[in-house]
Amino acid sequence: VERDPTYRILVNGAPADSVAALDRGLAFGDGVFRTLAVHAGRPLNWARHLERLAADCAVLDLPVPDTATLRAEIGRVAPGDAVAKVIVTRGVSTRGYSLPSSPRTTRIVAAFDLPDPGNAAREGVRVRRCALVLSEQPRLAGVKSLNRLENVLARAEWSDPGIREGLLTDAAGRLIEATAANVFLATGGRLATPRLVRCGVAGAQRARVMALAALAGIACEERDIDFAEIQRADEVFLTNSLIGIWPVVALDERRWEVGGIARRLQSAIAEDDARAS
Amino acid sequence: VERDPTYRILVNGAPADSVAALDRGLAFGDGVFRTLAVHAGRPLNWARHLERLAADCAVLDLPVPDTATLRAEIGRVAPGDAVAKVIVTRGVSTRGYSLPSSPRTTRIVAAFDLPDPGNAAREGVRVRRCALVLSEQPRLAGVKSLNRLENVLARAEWSDPGIREGLLTDAAGRLIEATAANVFLATGGRLATPRLVRCGVAGAQRARVMALAALAGIACEERDIDFAEIQRADEVFLTNSLIGIWPVVALDERRWEVGGIARRLQSAIAEDDARAS
Numbered sequence: 001v002e003r004d005p006t007y008r009i010l011v012n013g014a015p016a017d018s019v020a021a022l023d024r025g026l027a028f029g030d031g032v033f034r035t036l037a038v039h040a041g042r043p044l045n046w047a048r049h050l051e052r053l054a055a056d057c058a059v060l061d062l063p064v065p066d067t068a069t070l071r072a073e074i075g076r077v078a079p080g081d082a083v084a085k086v087i088v089t090r091g092v093s094t095r096g097y098s099l100p101s102s103p104r105t106t107r108i109v110a111a112f113d114l115p116d117p118g119n120a121a122r123e124g125v126r127v128r129r130c131a132l133v134l135s136e137q138p139r140l141a142g143v144k145s146l147n148r149l150e151n152v153l154a155r156a157e158w159s160d161p162g163i164r165e166g167l168l169t170d171a172a173g174r175l176i177e178a179t180a181a182n183v184f185l186a187t188g189g190r191l192a193t194p195r196l197v198r199c200g201v202a203g204a205q206r207a208r209v210m211a212l213a214a215l216a217g218i219a220c221e222e223r224d225i226d227f228a229e230i231q232r233a234d235e236v237f238l239t240n241s242l243i244g245i246w247p248v249v250a251l252d253e254r255r256w257e258v259g260g261i262a263r264r265l266q267s268a269i270a271e272d273d274a275r276a277s
Numbered sequence: 278v279e280r281d282p283t284y285r286i287l288v289n290g291a292p293a294d295s296v297a298a299l300d301r302g303l304a305f306g307d308g309v310f311r312t313l314a315v316h317a318g319r320p321l322n323w324a325r326h327l328e329r330l331a332a333d334c335a336v337l338d339l340p341v342p343d344t345a346t347l348r349a350e351i352g353r354v355a356p357g358d359a360v361a362k363v364i365v366t367r368g369v370s371t372r373g374y375s376l377p378s379s380p381r382t383t384r385i386v387a388a389f390d391l392p393d394p395g396n397a398a399r400e401g402v403r404v405r406r407c408a409l410v411l412s413e414q415p416r417l418a419g420v421k422s423l424n425r426l427e428n429v430l431a432r433a434e435w436s437d438p439g440i441r442e443g444l445l446t447d448a449a450g451r452l453i454e455a456t457a458a459n460v461f462l463a464t465g466g467r468l469a470t471p472r473l474v475r476c477g478v479a480g481a482q483r484a485r486v487m488a489l490a491a492l493a494g495i496a497c498e499e500r501d502i503d504f505a506e507i508q509r510a511d512e513v514f515l516t517n518s519l520i521g522i523w524p525v526v527a528l529d530e531r532r533w534e535v536g537g538i539a540r541r542l543q544s545a546i547a548e549d550d551a552r553a554s
Contacts, residue, residue: 009298009299011298016298017297017298017299018295018296018297018298019295019296019298019303020294020295021286021288021293021294021295021296021385021387022286022387023303024429025303026296026300026302026303026364026366026423027310027364027423027425028306028423028424028425028426028428028429029305029306029423029424029425029426030425030426030429033304035372060426060430061433083372085372087303087304089303094389095312095360095362095389096432096457097425097428097429097431097432097433097456097457098432098433099429099432099433108298110298110299112371112372132416133414135412135413135414135476136412136413136448137410137412137427139409139427139430140426140427140430145426146303146304146305146306146426147305147306147424147425147426148304148305148306148307148374148424149305149306149307149337149417149422149423149424150414150416150417151305151374152301152305152307152367152374152376153337153416153417154374155373155374155375155376156338156374156375156376171413179374180373180374199412
């Protein structure tokens with residue numbers, strides 16, 4: 001395995017920089033992926049990433065990669081601290097949407113340098129509302145598929161580095177997620193996070209935050225959330241597997257202090273990461 | 278350039294079987310494509326394919342490949358009769374949705390054997406209505422992007438080889454397209470084809486059929502079409518760059534004869550292909 005300063009990649013277990021030009025992941029986005037943090041060679045929140053990967057593969061009728069193989073490959077590309085990305089596609093086929101009769105999936109495991117954490121988790125972040133409106137496809141809602149053009153278009157809406165994320169809504173004006181994170185509101189000591197039954201990606205960190213909130217005795221409801229409800233929230237925060245929890249401290253004119261629930265859940269995540277094997 | 282019995286590929290002009298594993302076309306479906314017929318080394322309906330490619334690149338803010346380069350590369354991979362596929366992606370970036378600061382697009386030009394034309398164009402085809410409902414994303418409507426999971430899921434709904442295509446609708450029950458073709462209805466001597474302002478892919482053959490209909494004095498309207506309107510149509514036919522025109526002769530219990538407008542437009546396409554240089 002060659003060591004590159006910024007990334008290393010295994011394709012179906014073999015060191016490689018490339019994939020077949022006829023891979024259906026490229027042709028149609030016919031696959032799914034996970035992005036996760038690795039500390040000291042250990043993927044964090046691993047069980048939930050595997051759960052989400054299996055659930056997403058099931059939606060696309062893709063075989064789930066062998067867990068031990070995947071774990072070993074992450075260890076190979078990321079023996080220290082890194083971001084790991086896992087992609088599973090339906091593999092190569094010549095042309096046309098029909099499923100290949102005997103598909104052989106492509107499994108890509110790549111490692112990247114961890115981003116500089118900066119002070120976003122501690123001091124909070126400014127966000128904006130994106131103009132792009134998410135489309136509704138219940139068949140793919142929650143799935144982290146390779147069809148991510150909406151996220152690309154939404155993220156391209158701003159370049160101000162002071163704005164760290166963009167909030168996304170559906171056509172009915174419901175809050176759904178951020179371009180690369182899930183979102184929670186805390187109001188009167190209770191949490192709410194958008195139901196992802198029409199659109200959005202259900203992150204593994206979102207699942208963990210809901211579980212840790214329950215353990216901490218903080219009620220958390222998955223439900224439809226009108227975008228305007230953000231204005232009345234005591235706290236707003238973003239979650240994903242790399243950022244952990246980012247408290248939101250500004251959206252347009254609205255300002256928040258970093259809240260106590262975000263702080264408690266940040267600590268709970270850190271303890272969970274330290275505890276897990 | 279190596280000759281393979283089933284395909285040949287150029288990636289950015291160089292013979293290759295693979296693309297970078299970190300290409301955004303694979304990571305996010307961040308790119309567009311065209312599929313076209315090549316006869317005797319000459320891409321058919323070429324001007325409209327270039328128009329559609331340019332329009333689609335503009336939507337994604339991708340540079341349009343140089344026309345002469347693209348034409349030459351199609352000639353290299355497909356010196357005889359073939360299917361050519363052109364893919365343009367936003368190229369390689371490490372991780373994350375943000376656009377790379379100086380993107381270098383990836384241009385893939387591949388050739389495949391022409392499918393057996395069979396008797397579908399002459400005798401017509403059976404179709405079904407797909408259960409999958411297309412999502413609505415006006416920002417990407419009409420664009421032949423690499424985000425095609427809906428088409429994959431829809432095509433996976435049936436395996437009966439006697440059914441050649443599946444018709445797709447939006448959430449309001451409007452007819453939009455077939456999984457890999459556009460659709461036209463003829464009623465009282467006038468044509469209608471779905472407006473593609475919310476979803477769907479606007480094919481180059483669709484554009485040509487509209488133009489040839491106008492030349493033949495056949496009115497053709499792009500408008501919203503309720504799915505039920507199919508039942509009242511005198512003719513229904515499908516178009517794409519490989520099939521030309523397939524008359525629809527059966528949808529569930531409804532039967533049609535192959536109609537005169539489909540026949541006239543098939544001849545017009547053949548004449549246009551023979552005329553073009």
